[in-house]
Amino acid sequence: MFELVLQAPESLVESVSDALMEELDALSVSVEDSDADTDAEKALFGEPGMPAPSAGWQRSTLKALFESEAAASEAATLLLAQDWATQPGASVSMTALHEVAEQDWVRLTQSQFDPVEITPTFWIVPTWHEPPAAATRLIRLDPGMAFGTGTHPTTRMCLGWIAAHEADIRGRRVLDYGCGSGILAIGAALHGGAPIDAVDIDPAAIATTAQNAADNGVTLRSGAPDMASGEYPLVLANILATPLKMLAPLLCGHVAQGGHLVLAGILDRQADELKAAYAPWIALEVSNTVDGWILMTGRKPG
Incomplete structure (x- = not known):
């Protein structure tokens, strides 16, 4: 499997996540705080039955898994060709694309x-x-x-x-x-x-x-x-x-x-x-x- 790592502002997290899952065939998408473990880290608390406090953090890291490197590369190309990749102060950027080693997930x-x-x-x-x-x-x-x-x-x-x-x-x-x-x-x-x-x-x-x-x-x-x-x-x-x-x-x-x-x-x-x-x-x-x-x-x- 291959992992595509993107960075997106809070306003685009939901749109990019939806595009990855629904249009680009990502196996999974996770969203993390880009500022985790720093002084800028921000906790988000949600409760069952209540709307999420926000779709993501002010600077969010999205990690999407794909079956092949070609699929991950194509997804990156299509995403970065969208208007949101060039919006001043609110753009989406790619930070990494790498292979994920096979693991015994049960044992892990x-x-x-x-x-x-x-x-x-x-x-x-x-x-x-x-x-x-x-x-x-x-x-x-x-x-x-x-x-x-x-x-x-x-x-x-x-x-x-x-x-x-x-x-x-x-x-x-x-x-x-x-x-x-x-x-x-x-x-x-x-x-x-x-x-x-x-x-x-x-x-x-x-x-x-x-x-x-x-x-x-x-x-x-x-x-x-x-x-x-x-x-x-x-x-x-x-x-x-x-x-x-x-x-x-x-x-x-x-x-x-x-x-x-x-x-x-x-x-x-x-x-x-x-x-x-x-x-x-x-x-x-x-x-x-x-x-x-x-x-x-x-x-x-x-």
Whole structure:
């Protein structure tokens, strides 16, 4: 395969990407910040169900893969012949065209996922790894179609909370709202929670959760959000701040009196917004923080 590397201003990223994929037969196109790892780097944050904040960065690098050098060269020639290649201050330019070495992509992907320690005895272990000797409780989980491999700080914080509150979970109903891969529901089951409902709007997440639960030998129900019913002593939701604010009345309505609410997917600068959204029902507090992400928890009066 051959990789064509282009640089484009934000205003042309979408047009150039569309041309590469729809007209020039690129196998894939990725967009990166040309100023990454410099003082000019700019973070872009998007949330599910919301429009992207922008199509790209002020200076974006586009990388397109092609089957052959001829196809990549032809694409470059056609793109650079367009008017946008010569617009003053807003032009598209080619920075590289090179061969991409063949790789064992499965092995490369696997190498990026090592066992993740939650506590000294509780680990997340991909199926291609042997469990650490100290692991007495573990989740076997491989990267799949649904979010939640255990490597993200929000997932680790939620699982850490579960491990520290086993006495509050054992033998009690648990709701994992926005279950993704089902990792939090499985973690709760391993710590004695029962029965457990894991719900998501994504059919792939529902199916992945059911399969992961079976692979880990735990029992739970997975389904669409309307499957959740009644009150639960523990409600978990690792989503993102905007949907969590919208879901405040619903989630709080599912928390039993005296029950716990555990929320993640929140940046530290968003703490006050979440506290205000949940204040009518539950007083939230920041109980953990990792790499700019926070875990917010609270108990329903009762």
